[in-house]
Amino acid sequence: MKLLREVTGNAGDFAATVGGVTLFLGRILGQTPRALLRPSLIIEQVHNTGALSLVIIMTCGLFVGAVLGLQGYNLLLRFGSEDALGTAAALALIRELGPVVTALLFSGRAGTALASEIGLMRATDQLTAMEMMAVDPIRRVVAPRFIGGVIAMPLLTLIFIAIGIFGVQVVGVQMFGVDSANFWSQMRSSVALDDIAEGAIKGVVFGFACSLIAVYEGYTAVPTAEGVGRATTRTVVISAVLTLMLDYMLTAVML
Amino acid sequence: MSYSVGGRSIFSGLNLSIPRGRITALMGPSGTGKTTLLRLMTGQLKPTSGQILFDGIDVSALKTRELYALRRRMGMLFQNGALLTDMDVFENVAFPLREHTDLPEPLIRNIVLTKLQAVGLRGAARLMPSELSGGMNRRVALARTMATDPEVLIYDEPFTGLDPISMGMIVRLVRHMNNALGITSIVVSHDVKELSELSDTSYIIAGGKVAASGELKDLKGHQSDIVNQFVNGLPDGPVPFHYPAADYYQQLLGTEA
Numbered sequence: 001m002k003l004l005r006e007v008t009g010n011a012g013d014f015a016a017t018v019g020g021v022t023l024f025l026g027r028i029l030g031q032t033p034r035a036l037l038r039p040s041l042i043i044e045q046v047h048n049t050g051a052l053s054l055v056i057i058m059t060c061g062l063f064v065g066a067v068l069g070l071q072g073y074n075l076l077l078r079f080g081s082e083d084a085l086g087t088a089a090a091l092a093l094i095r096e097l098g099p100v101v102t103a104l105l106f107s108g109r110a111g112t113a114l115a116s117e118i119g120l121m122r123a124t125d126q127l128t129a130m131e132m133m134a135v136d137p138i139r140r141v142v143a144p145r146f147i148g149g150v151i152a153m154p155l156l157t158l159i160f161i162a163i164g165i166f167g168v169q170v171v172g173v174q175m176f177g178v179d180s181a182n183f184w185s186q187m188r189s190s191v192a193l194d195d196i197a198e199g200a201i202k203g204v205v206f207g208f209a210c211s212l213i214a215v216y217e218g219y220t221a222v223p224t225a226e227g228v229g230r231a232t233t234r235t236v237v238i239s240a241v242l243t244l245m246l247d248y249m250l251t252a253v254m255l
Numbered sequence: 256m257s258y259s260v261g262g263r264s265i266f267s268g269l270n271l272s273i274p275r276g277r278i279t280a281l282m283g284p285s286g287t288g289k290t291t292l293l294r295l296m297t298g299q300l301k302p303t304s305g306q307i308l309f310d311g312i313d314v315s316a317l318k319t320r321e322l323y324a325l326r327r328r329m330g331m332l333f334q335n336g337a338l339l340t341d342m343d344v345f346e347n348v349a350f351p352l353r354e355h356t357d358l359p360e361p362l363i364r365n366i367v368l369t370k371l372q373a374v375g376l377r378g379a380a381r382l383m384p385s386e387l388s389g390g391m392n393r394r395v396a397l398a399r400t401m402a403t404d405p406e407v408l409i410y411d412e413p414f415t416g417l418d419p420i421s422m423g424m425i426v427r428l429v430r431h432m433n434n435a436l437g438i439t440s441i442v443v444s445h446d447v448k449e450l451s452e453l454s455d456t457s458y459i460i461a462g463g464k465v466a467a468s469g470e471l472k473d474l475k476g477h478q479s480d481i482v483n484q485f486v487n488g489l490p491d492g493p494v495p496f497h498y499p500a501a502d503y504y505q506q507l508l509g510t511e512a
Contacts, residue, residue: 120340121339121340124335124337124340125333125334125335125337126337126338126339126340128299128333128337129331129333129337129338129339129396130339131299131326132297132299132326132329132330132331133326133327133330133350133351133354133399133403134323134324134326134327134351134354134355135350135351135354135355136323140354
């Protein structure tokens with residue numbers, strides 16, 4: 001009986017959260033046209049969420065690519081088809097690893113920054129002060145950050161994939177001596193527009209989801225030090241779980 | 256006006272009026288809901304029953320757009336200043352102008368410098384909020400509130416945590432804003448001494464109602480115990496020194512129920 005109550009209670013909480021996020025998204029989208037009239041605010045946020053995440057995205061992209069080169073080469077060597085390394089690694093990066101790992105890094109670097117910044121603005125009455133100055137914080141604070149995240153995430157995904165392929169090339173071609181011409185030509189002939197579309201769609205969807213979670217958690221944070229801390233943690237956890245769930249669904253639909 | 260939250264009544268049948276162009280003090284012991292009252296006045300909360308009228312307009316019946324239009328006529332000074340921490344002092348004061356007007360940059364600059372001069376902080380224009388002291392912080396917030404020339408200024412605990420010099424400056428500024436510009440001022444505080452110099456009328460709120468009203472100096476000998484305790488700063492009275500608890504000796508002996 002207690003278990004039943006807990007399950008129904010949790011289901012109720014879950015439904016309430018989904019409803020809350022949906023309403024919040026509605027408010028953001030309602031303010032988006034007016035937010036778009038102030039591109040300088042959005043550019044600033046693309047800088048904050050995107051440009052400032054470049055170092056971590058590029059470093060991780062390089063190492064993910066390098067590991068993919070090591071593992072891929074040794075696996076393909078067993079079948080005597082190490083020339084296919086370029087194709088295999090590029091497909092893995094473009095369709096899966098690029099969008100997913102970028103989303104996980106994005107929520108850890110930019111998502112937490114967004115959630116804690118907005119949460120602290122709430123805790124220090126800055127958002128209330130804006131409301132009192134007749135400035136809608138959704139339009140002035142939340143919408144530019146959300147739009148900035150949605151723009152930055154696909155771009156970061158693209159950079160991650162490019163650096164990742166470079167990492168594969170360094171290990172495969174330069175270290176293990178895979179034929180350079182084969183590496184690139186096979187990649188070019190096998191990677192289709194569909195594959196790139198899949199990566200691009202995932203990048204946009206994950207960017208949308210991770211940015212929404214971050215601004216929602218920040219905006220609804222309990223206005224205390226502990227509350228902001230919890231909001232930051234929840235941002236990472238929910239973004240990670242949601243990214244992987246969405247990834248499965250998108251892959252199942254697009255395969 | 257009545258307001259209750261979660262079944263707990265905060266105000267029941269509270270009735271007060273704020274005269275135009277005067278300084279009105281709202282006072283009361285901690286936890287009587289003074290800040291809640293400000294939030295009700297500014298439409299951040301809605302009363303459970305009754306009306307809150309601002310210049311004849313019922314604040315609680317307004318739609319968001321109308322409420323925002325009304326709020327451009329009021330300014331509120333927060334206890335901690337609530338400056339936007341990612342902008343410097345100049346940009347903070349310019350913020351409401353940039354949001355609500357299309358004024359050319361040289362004009363915005365002049366307005367901001369005038370407002371900063373009025374609070375004595377023109378020289379601090381390029382400092383970040385984190386570099387300001389508590390008193391400076393509140394003066395910048397006051398300059399920001401003044402930037403759009405509101406008709407009503409609401410001060411939430413403007414003296415809390417300030418040294419006597421900063422406190423004196425704030426008292427002077429509140430008085431100046433009121434005298435020179437004819438702004439209606441509402442000051443929420445429990446600093447009886449400062450308010451007795453400053454306010455024209457005072458309301459003491461306790462138990463969800465107006466316990467006393469009038470000029471503060473007349474309230475010193477008020478017959479109500481709670482007003483007497485508050486105005487004279489007595490440690491015990493209707494507001495007890497001890498938070499409700501089990502019997503002291505029984506608890507020490509470990510025999511309480």
